[in-house]
Amino acid sequence: MTRKTALAAAVAAALTLGTATVALSQSAALASPASARAIPGFQALSADARAQALSAGDREASATARALGLGGDEQLVVKDVLVDADGARHVRYDRTFRGLPVVGGDLVVHRAADGRITGSDQAHKGAIVLASTTPKQAAKDASSAAVRHARHVKNAKADTAEGQLVVYAVGKVPVLAYRTTVTGAGEAGGDTREAVITDAAQGTLLDSYELHQDVSGTGNGIHDGQVSLETTQSGSSYTLTDALHGNTAIYDSNNSPQSNPRQNARLFTKTSNSWGNGSNSNRESAGVDAAFGLAKTWDYYKNTFNRSGIRNDGRGAPAYVHVDNNLLNAFYDDSCFCMSFGDGSSQNANTPLTSLDVAGHEMSHGVTAATANLNYSGESGGLNEATSDIFGTMVEFYAANANDPGDYYIGEKLNMSSGYFRRMDNPAADGSSLGCWNSSAGSVDVHYSSGIGNHFFYLASEGTGAKTIGGRSHNGTTCNNDTFAGIGKDKAAAVWYRALSAYMTSTTNYSGARTATLQAAADLYGTNSQERYLVSKAWAAVSVGTALPDPGNGNPSPSPTSSPTGPGGNALVNGGFEQGTTGWTQSAEDITNSTQQAAHGGSWYAWMMGYGSAATESVSQANVAVPAAGSPKLTFWLKVTTAESGATAYDTLKVKVNGATLATYSNANASASYVQRTVDLSVYKGQNVTVEFAGQEDAYLATTFLVDDVALG
Known part of the structure; x- marks a missing residue:
């Protein structure tokens, strides 16, 4: 033009x-691209170079799907590509199954400069297994169900008579589903839109979220x-x-x-x-x-x-x-x-919502949609909102506008009664936002769970202690009473952007964001860099994981403290899984807070098997110290649901210690609720052992084993 x-x-x-x-x-x-400032990380691609890179990703799609072990009914559709300074590529794909879009099927494939696949990040790992794409529910019935299930709008009505048939792979086991858009009165006024995803077999609710990714607030005149x-x-x-x-x-x-x-x-x-x-x-x-x-x-x-x-x-x-x-x-x-x-x-005296940080926030929602496309519900929704707050804040610093100097307050120009909409240094100050991760983070409003990510970013940028920034008071407090320096906002933003664009997927949660940012920090500044170490310190300071060993003096960080479950305590780390995968090794995405199943306590649990096809997987923890006195026992809560019948053990869950099977549970142990199980470990008194839950499923009919609140004492 x-x-x-x-x-x-x-x-x-x-x-x-x-x-x-x-x-x-x-x-x-x-x-011109040539005038762009050289930065660590991604190359600036001309329109032609980007088109060629996307075309290469498209040509590689079929071979990539096979290399990742995807099924013959699946196809990869190239979405974006980023190229590192050394020629390595990060190719982002969406996924379809028999022509249907797969919600939660996105992935990023990492290729070296010579084209070798060096790794991948997948929202749903492994092949999609689905017996049929023929729904049991009619599309119009799904729309009616969506109207009943709407949670974010009142007086909901479906935008169209029929929902869109999709494969919902956000949970561990993909299901055929309908995605329906409903409209109604929301908190911000009429005509708010909400996506409602319902099971195509039974019409049950799988997920719902607002389609407007927003900042609710007010403007203060012309800012x-x-x-x-x-x-x-x-x-x-x-x-x-x-x-x-x-x-x-x-x-x-x-x-x-x-x-x-x-x-x-x-x-x-x-x-x-x-x-x-x-x-x-x-x-x-x-x-x-x-x-x-x-x-x-x-x-x-x-x-x-x-x-x-x-x-x-x-x-x-x-x-x-x-x-x-x-x-x-x-x-x-x-x-x-x-x-x-x-x-x-x-x-707010009818003032417009057009301040610098709001403009940066909203445009950044678009960047998130174009990259990780973080689901706008649960912890990934909190990360979505935090990403926009982070980059909206960085835009405010970048603009250097005297009428709106940079700070870590969100919407300070919006004429709020508190003087701001959110605070990154102290998210909980608004009375609703979370400043520290906890097991309920995935169930609160995404604008409030965003506080965890905002708090992390502030601490990673500025460290702890009181400061005045942009004429406003800030105070970097932590959830673990730690004190440390920051790496600076520019480095922290570079880490977050690389993590978002190269490693995060639609289902990334806070634990996954920690992993992604640590990898991004290693890419940009080195595996043993002070930057990577301080990023880990900032995550630990908001109760996500533990800090890495300090590369400066070699002193390891304290080991995570286990939660006592009785007079004898718990020798296991994170036995209730409420810190995600901390302490555990898993062969698949077993440790989850998916709402498709219920935890025994808290929100997290281990969901094992349930595929309806031949499969094996395990969850284990190494170097567990069995008490030397008394009668040590392993206790856990187990719920078994199955499509099998009879007393024959077709699908099993084995409890192993140092590779030896001590107990076996099967489809024959199906129960309507969790049942506490106990395994005697007296023979291992005083030893450090590996505790493992090993699942195996045959080729027919599914059995699901849910494990929670594991204790050894």
Whole structure:
């Protein structure tokens, strides 16, 4: 497309008219890929180079699927590719099964410069096994069920008469499901959309989440003051279209409903190149803030990570201001590849939600959708929100706008009664957000569980202790009373971006985010770097995992403290699985907090077997000290459900110590609820042993073994 700009004289001088200074010249940083600043990590790819890399990923898809052990009914569809400075590639794929989209089927394949596969990160590991893609429920019945199951909207109604048939692979065992979009009144007003996923056999609820990934809050007038904007001239008129940032266009939604912000929208157009007056009396003023904020967000990603727009393809997303009525909300919607900003309500003097950190937050939701595509529910939803808070904050620092200096407060310009919307240094200060991980983190609102990720990022950036940043008081406190220095916000952001774009998948939880960021820190700064060590310290400080040994002095971090379960304590680490995989080794994704099954206590448990096909897997813990006195015992809670019948043991779960089988449970031990089991370990008194739960399933009919609250004492 030919760029239309102002006359050469205006280009050279830059027009300063009214309250907006409009610069029409091209910034050097965006002139060409060659001008992008060299950074550790990913290369800046031209449009042609990126297209070639995507084409290579597409050609490799079939061979990649076979190499990963996927089934013949599965296909990989290339989504994105990132190339390291040394030529290594990270190719992101979505997955289909017999032509149906697989929710939770995304994966990233890592290839060396010579093309060898060096590893992969998969939301669902292994092949999809599904007996049939013929649903037992009719599509219209699924839509009715979705309306009944809607949790995020009131007076729900289905957008269409029929839901979309998908394979839901977020849990351990994939199931055929319907994905239905419902609309109703949400917290931020009418026409809020929610995705509801129901089992295609029984109509039971599998998952639900808002489709608007939002910051609920308020604006405080025109936040950015007098700023420079890129606009486009066509004949004698100008539009708020930014040709230097992917032709990002700013529209006056004219109070269109949030479900369709373009309904009455008009592109901001006028005959002069002066926009807004700094107040709500001029509808252009909100457009100025949106245009400036989105341009700064684009520049931040481009100049910091060599990323060209939301989808890394150089295309800008349209933005709509003045959306709906009394809308205390702003959101990114991937279905329309657009952003919407409300005007607030009487609760905040009807001021728009177009501050710098909000613009950066919403555009970053698009980046997340284009990369890890973190599910907007459970812990992955908290990570999704935290990612937007993190990069919205970084955009605020990057913009260096005197009217909105950088800090770690979210929405401090939004006229909230508390003076902010969220605080990264002390998330719990708002009375709702979590600052420390706990076993219920996956069941709270994603805007509140985001506090864990926000707290981690602040500590990784700034460390502990009191500071004044951007004129605001900050205090980096921890959940474990530790004290340490940070690595700086730029390094912390580089670690998070690489983890998001190269290692996280749609189902990543906080434990997985720790793993991804430690790998990213190793890539960028070295396995034994102080940066990687301090990243681990920051995670431990928010109760996610333990710190790595200090590479500076070689002193190991203290071992995790086990939770006592009685007078004799528990020799096992993390026996209730509430710290995820900490202390345990698993052969598959057995340790989970999936809501498809119920834990005995807390939210986490080990879900073993249940495939309905020949399979083996194990969960084990090594170097467990069996007490030398008394009568030591291994106790655990076990629930067995099966499609088998009779007393013949077709599918088994064996309890092993140092490889010797001490107890065997099978489909014949099926029970309606958890049953406590006990295994005598007297013969191992005073020894350090390996405790293992080993499952085996035959080729027919499924048996599921759920294990929880394991103790040795």
